[in-house]
Amino acid sequence: MNVPEHSASDESSATPVENIDWGLAATVGKRVARPGPRITRYTSDQAYAELSDAAVRAEGPVREVTGLADGLAVPAAQILDRSGWIDAAARSMPAMLGPDDAATRQPEVRPHRPGFTGRIAGVQAGGLLAFLSSAILGQYDPFSLDPQTGEPGVLMLVAPNIIAVERQLRVDPSDFRLWVCLHEVTHRVQFSANPWLADYMRSNVGALTGEGDESVAELVTRITESVRSGKPREKGVIGLMQLLQSPEQYAAFERVLVLGTLLEGHADHVMDAVGPAQVPTVATIRAAFDQRRKAPRNPLQRLIRALIGMDAKMAQYVRGKAFVDHVVDRVGMDRFNTVWSSPETMPLMSEIDAPDDWIERVLG
Known part of the structure; x- marks a missing residue:
């Protein structure tokens, strides 16, 4: 079947995600990504095997503590190198941002052919994927299809990055690999036990990234009025989002x-x-990992992390854990799990730092 050449009118009517050439993004990302740590074939094979086993072993304890996903199948994790993660991410992004069938498409095979701006966006996206490919230890992707089961949801572990961090922290490799798997498997359990979460995430990301009808003049007017009003705003990037x-x-x-x-x-x-x-050495791992999160970075790294929100993500761990710790300590895990019932039982922004307010509103 012949696909007509892309025209300017096609490009102007496309949604933002369709304007990104994700096939090009994957190609660029793999080309410019930094190589991983030097490892022998033996070390690589051992790490891949151990991570595969750890992802399965982590499932039981996580299900027992959370009370979620009991009885569901335990799919195998995908153990990837950096290039493999870039390919997977290039498939995942249109699956998350695009229509429901996007998960089944390869990034280079699509019903819409991006034009010049799409290729520029693809190059930019490729640079971002390259940067992230050296920072991601593991990821649960609820949108892409598992090639083994054909079902939505893929657990990915990036072996070179895990090896690099365990060497940097000088921690026990086997313990660290299981510790990482405990975190990522929890994400798999969250989404597997509560399938509505994926649609909830996709719909909100779609509303966030979709094209609006507001003109530049209207945007400037709204920002000006907001600044003049003196209404309180959040600090940093979140405050900027309120304006824009x-x-x-x-x-x-x-x-x-x-x-x-x-x-x-x-x-x-x-x-x-x-x-x-x-994990026998968990205390040592946790202390070393938390110290790594706080370590100073060079100016370029700080700029990139700020622009893509990685520092905000680090704050999510701290604030989110404090919320969960408090609620579970006060009402127990079974009642905490009410949070997964529906969008209405999700905490409000104000309740993250005031968990008793969530308890009163949702649990009564």
Whole structure:
């Protein structure tokens, strides 16, 4: 079947995600990504085998502590190098941002052919994927299809990055690999036990990234009026989002931020609850890893991390874990799990730092 050449009118009517050439993004990302640590074939094979086993072993303790996903199948994790993660991420992004069938497409095979701006965006996206490919230890992707089962949801572990961090921290490799798996498997359990979460995330990200009808003049007018009003705003990037986004977009942004905070905080809570019984050196690993999170970075790294929100993500672990710790300590895990019932039981932004307010509103 012949696909007509892309025209200017096609490009102007496309959604933002369709304007990104994800096939090119994957190619560029793999070309410019930094090589991983030097490892022998023996070390690589050992790490891949151990991570595969750890991802399965982590599932039981995580399910026991959370009370979630009992009886569901335990799919195998994908153990990837940096190039493999870039390919997977290039498939995942259109699956998350695009229509429901996007998960089944390869990034280079699509019904819409990006034009010049799409290729420029693809190069930019490729640079971002290259940067992230050396920072991601593991990831649960609820949108892409598992090639083995054909079902949505893929657990990915990036072996070179895990090896690099365990060497940097000088921690026991086997313990560290299981510790990482406990966190990532918790994400798999969260989404597997609560399938509505993926649609909730996709719909809010879609509202956040979709094209609006607001003109530049209207945007400038709204920002000016907001600044003149003197209404209190959040600090930093979140405050900037309040200015730049429409009220509807900012509401979606808050819901995405709260969901991410809950998911990460819950995973950190579970990791610490399970760790002492499963990971002999967990105290050493946790102390070293937390110190690594706080370590100073060069100016370029700080700029990139700020622009893509990685420092905000680090704050999510702390605030989210404090919320989960408090609620579970006060009402127990069974009643905490009410949070997964529906969008209405998700915490509000104001409740993340005031968990008793969530308890009163949702649990009564």
